[in-house]
Every structure is written in structure tokens, then in C-alpha cells.
Amino acid sequence: MIPRERPDGDARVQDGSPILEVRDLVARYGQITALKGISLRVDEGQIVALIGANGAGKSTTLRVISGLLQPATGDVLIQGRTIRRATPRAIVRMGVVHCPEGRRIFTRLTVLENLRLGHYTRGNRVLLVEQNANMALRLADRAYVLETGRIALEGSGRDLLANDAVRKSYLGEI
Ligand SMILES: Nc1ncnc2c1ncn2[C@@H]1O[C@H](COP(=O)(O)OP(=O)(O)O)[C@@H](O)[C@H]1O
Ligand SMILES: [Mg+2]
Numbered sequence: 001m002i003p004r005e006r007p008d009g010d011a012r013v014q015d016g017s018p019i020l021e022v023r024d025l026v027a028r029y030g031q032i033t034a035l036k037g038i039s040l041r042v043d044e045g046q047i048v049a050l051i052g053a054n055g056a057g058k059s060t061t062l063r064v065i066s067g068l069l070q071p072a073t074g075d076v077l078i079q080g081r082t083i084r085r086a087t088p089r090a091i092v093r094m095g096v097v098h099c100p101e102g103r104r105i106f107t108r109l110t111v112l113e114n115l116r117l118g119h120y121t122r123g124n125r126v127l128l129v130e131q132n133a134n135m136a137l138r139l140a141d142r143a144y145v146l147e148t149g150r151i152a153l154e155g156s157g158r159d160l161l162a163n164d165a166v167r168k169s170y171l172g173e174i
Contacts (some may be wrong), residue, residue, distance in 0.1 A: 001048045001128055017080050019044045020065070020096070020126050025074035027060050034060040036149035037074065042126065049136035049157060051170050052146030059100070061146070062128045066098035067091040078126070095125030133170045137161045145170070 001020065018041040027035040034057045042048045050058050063069040065076050067088040076083045078094045086094065137143055140157030145166060153160070160166045167173045 001042050001050065001126060018042055018077075019079055021077040021080075022061070022065065023075045023077070025061070025064060025076070026072040027057075027064050027069055027074075028072050029060075033072075034149055035064070035071070035074075038146070038149070038151050040144050040151065040154075046141045047139050047157075049133070049140035049143040049160075050146055051133040051136060051143060051160070051166075052152075053169065055148070056146040057149045058146055059130065062098055062100070062130065065091075065128060066096055068098075096128065097126070098128040100130055134161075134172075137166075137171075 020042040022038060022040045024037050024039055025035050026033065026037050038057070038061065040048070040050070050061060052058050060069065064071050065083070067083060067086055067090070078091070078096060081094065083091055083094065137157045137160055140160075143155060143157045143160045144151050145153035145160065153163075153166070155163070161171075
């Protein structure tokens with residue numbers, strides 16, 4: 001999750017409130033509870049990674065944030081405004097762009113090039129990109145580890161990259 005820079009300058013200006021906040025989110029697909037109450041925040045100018053094994057709920061989290069899936073309970077706030085009842089189109093207008101896995105538009109570019117390119121599109125503030133965990137942690141100021149619908153671990157990207165359990169479970173290392 002990458003907050004976009006302001007077109008007029010410093011992306012790291014803080015007003016104390018997160019640009020994106022997820023509160024106690026519960027999401028279901030029929031009988032399956034994919035998110036069991038997750039909370040996370042992205043401050044302006046921060047790159048935040050969400051990692052986890054297959055089926056942990058990463059895509060579901062992004063689907064709820066971008067309005068493609070209605071949560072059972074909980075809320076998503078974009079610059080303090082709820083997205084409840086907002087359509088995906090309205091959420092894009094609120095400044096959130098989601099690039100789902102396997103559907104990158106600029107497939108020939110590197111992740112970094114994609115992100116930089118994003119900076120040239122005006123009016124949007126948060127970019128949700130599904131990429132590999134290693135790259136995500138290398139870029140991230142902060143990261144959350146999702147385990148079967150719950151946040152299991154939170155830390156700086158650097159800390160999680162150095163964490164043996166994380167390396168073993170999520171970065172494909174033995
Ligand atoms: N369209 C769907 N219908 C039913 N279950 C789904 C659907 N999409 C995802 N799930 C289930 O929700 C859980 C979280 O999946 P997902 O968010 O895709 O995980 P991740 O992106 O971390 O691999 C998994 O148990 C998965 O099987
Ligand atoms: Mg996924």
C-alpha cells in the first residue's frame with residue numbers, strides 16, 4: 001500500500017491522521033470468514049506492506065479497501081472518511097487505486113517503475129499493488145503479516161525482512 005505523493009510537493013507532511021485506516025474488518029465469502037477482524041493504518045508518505053501465505057486474506061483486504069467486497073463488519077477510512085456504501089468508482093475518486101495481481105497494466109516495467117509512473121497520475125493518493133513479499137518488504141517502511149485472516153505480526157519492513165520465521169514462511173527460504 002503506497003500513499004501517493006502530493007502533486008505539490010512533500011509527501012511526508014503529517015497531519016496526525018492516517019491516509020488509510022482499516023478498523024476491525026471482518027469479511028466473508030458465504031460461510032468462509034476470510035478476515036477475522038483486522039486493523040491497520042497507512043500514514044501519509046509511507047509504504048506499507050501486507051504479507052502472508054496463500055489464502056491469508058491479502059487480496060480480500062485490498063478488495064474491501066477498493067470497494068469490490070462489502071465487509072461484514074468494520075470500516076475503512078480514507079483520509080478520515082468512511083468508504084461505507086461507496087462504490088468502487090467513488091473510492092477511486094477518493095484517491096485509491098488498486099492494481100490486482102496478474103493484472104498489472106505495465107507488465108514490462110519493474111515494480112519501482114510502476115510506482116514512479118503512478119506518481120504522474122494526478123488526483124489519486126493511495127496505490128494498492130499486489131506484488132511479491134520480498135519486494136514489498138524491501139520497499140516498506142512498515143509491514144503487517146496476515147495469518148488466516150488475522151494480523152499476526154507488525155514491524156518495520158527491515159525488521160520483518162530480518163526475521164527468520166518471516167523469511168522461512170513467506171519469502172520462500174528454508
Ligand atoms: N471468491 C471467493 N470465494 C470464496 N472464498 C474465497 C474467495 N476468494 C478468496 N476466498 C477465500 O478467502 C480466504 C482469503 O483469500 P485471499 O484474500 O485470496 O488470500 P490471499 O490473497 O492472501 O492469498 C481464503 O480462504 C480463500 O480461499
Ligand atoms: Mg491474493
